Every structure is written in C-alpha cells, then in structure tokens.
Amino acid sequence: MAVNKKGASNDNSLFVPLAVTAVGVMTVMAASIALIVAGINAGDFFGGGTITDQGVWKATVAWANPLAIFGLAILFGGAVILALNSIFGHIRYRRDSMANGIPVILARRQAS
C-alpha cells in the first residue's frame, strides 16, 4: 500500500465496493418503480379497466420481481463481498506497520 508525504497510506479501495453498491441500489429502485406502475394497473383493472391493464400488471410483476432480487444479489454477492475482501489488504497493512514499528519503539524505550 502506497504511503503519502504525511505518512498516511493512500487508499483507493473504497471506490469499487461503493460503486457496486450504487449499481445494486439503483437496480432495486428501478424494479420498485416498475412495481408501483404494476400496482396502478392492477387497481385500474379491478376498477373497471381493460384487459390491457391486466396484461401490463402481470407482465411487469413477472420481470420486475426477479430484477429486484437481482439487485439484492448484486448487493449481497458484489458490494458486501468486495467490501469484506478489501478489509484483508488493510489488515496486512496494519500487520506490516506493527511488525516494523513496534521493534523500533521498544528499542528506543530500552535505550532511554
């Protein structure tokens, strides 16, 4: 992991999990909006609407529910897994910092 002038590590690992999160949420939101439209069509159909209302209602429900589940799958299988995986790199970075830093601190303490 690269280190900047201030001694702090540069971190570019946040972008990918957050981007995948955004894609997952947008997918679920799109499906939800489609399902609201389906609900309006269902209401129209039972309120004296046409067979077209029933067709739109049933057709939309048929694809929008799997789309919403697909969005959740992106969140579970993509965003959460990526965020968990990127923790490993940071744990290794902390291990290296401690492995290198603590002997120096202890040696300095003994010398004083």
Added chain:
Amino acid sequence: MTTKLKNTIPYKGDDLPQTMAKTMAWPMLGMGFMSVVVALIIGIIGGTNFADFFSPSGVASDLSTGQTLSQLSAAFLFLGMGMILSAITFTLVNVVRTLRDAGRDVQTSLGATAIQIKKPWSGVGTAPMMMMGLMVEIAAFIVGIVNAVTLGGVDPSAVAAPGGASASDLADIGTVNAFSAWLPGLRLTGLAIILVAIVFVLTTIQQVIRFQGDRVSELAAA
C-alpha cells in the same frame, strides 16, 4: 505526542449510534429471528389451508384463509429479515468500537496520547441508513397487515370466484392485488437500504484499520 495524521481527534467514547449498537445488537437479532419463526408457522398453517381447499372436501373459506395467511407470513418474514440485517449492522458497528478501544489501549501502553480517526462520512451515514431501511420494512409490514385484514374481510366465495363478487368485495380484491403488486418492491428496497448501511460500516472498518497502521508507523518514526 501529538499527531500529524489528518482527520484525527482525541479519543472519545461511544456516541449515540454506538451506544445503541452496543445495547440493541442481540435484542434486534432475537426479535428478527422470532419474527421469521412466526412467519414460518403462519406459512405452514396457510399451506394446510391451501391443501384443504384442493382436497375433495375443500370449501371457499379454506382458499380465503390460505391467501390471508400468505399475506401475513410475507409481512412477518420481511420484517424479521430487516431486523436480522439491522442486527448484523449493529454487530459490525461493535467491531468498529472494539477496534477503536484496542487502538486506545495500544497507544496508551506506548506512552502516546490516545487519538482516533474522525468519524468518516461512511460511519456518519451508517445509523441513519440502517434506520431508514428498517422504517421501510416496518411500513411494508403495516401495509402487509392491512392487506391481510382487507382480504380477510372479503366473502370467501368472492375470493374463489371474483367474477361473481359484490362491488365492495371486488374493490377490496382490487386493493389487495394492487398492494400486492408493489409491496415486494418496497420490502426489497428496505433490505437494499440496510445492505447499503452494511457496506458503509465495512468501509468504516477498513479506514479504522488503516488509521491504526498509520498511527503505529508515526509513533515509530517520531
């Protein structure tokens, strides 16, 4: 010694969301699990009613009861899933708390001033995002109960054969179908929002771990 690391503050204890996470993680998990178990039991009873309807001795009320219980079961199921995911969020917040306190202990043992990373935006956003997702699940639960009660009030013969239903029963059946069309979307949106909170808290954990590495390096270089 003081620090040159950016975005740090002197060590401080739990704030309100962290205290809430400490107190509520296990109760939330328990409530969520119980809700899912209730959903399972209701689902089994509903399934028995459906089986009765399709048996030779089946009557229209079996179908009506089965459909009503299906609505109830889904309502409890998603409320429980929302609570369980919220409990996972709280547990991950407790991991952040433990990392922070462990960092304080290490710094103190090295004779340094205990500092901590200033709460990143992902940490600030975790609790509101989780609460918003849980509120969506609770709203969907209430709508699900309303749906079940509405369906329960319809004449069973109208549920079995909507063509011969009275105008008010047909309106109720229409309402239930319209709600049932968008309710799954609302429930899944609630779960998605809680999952965003989980990603937020995981990125916060990353930043806390990285900060601790930076702090040890700084103390060694001082």
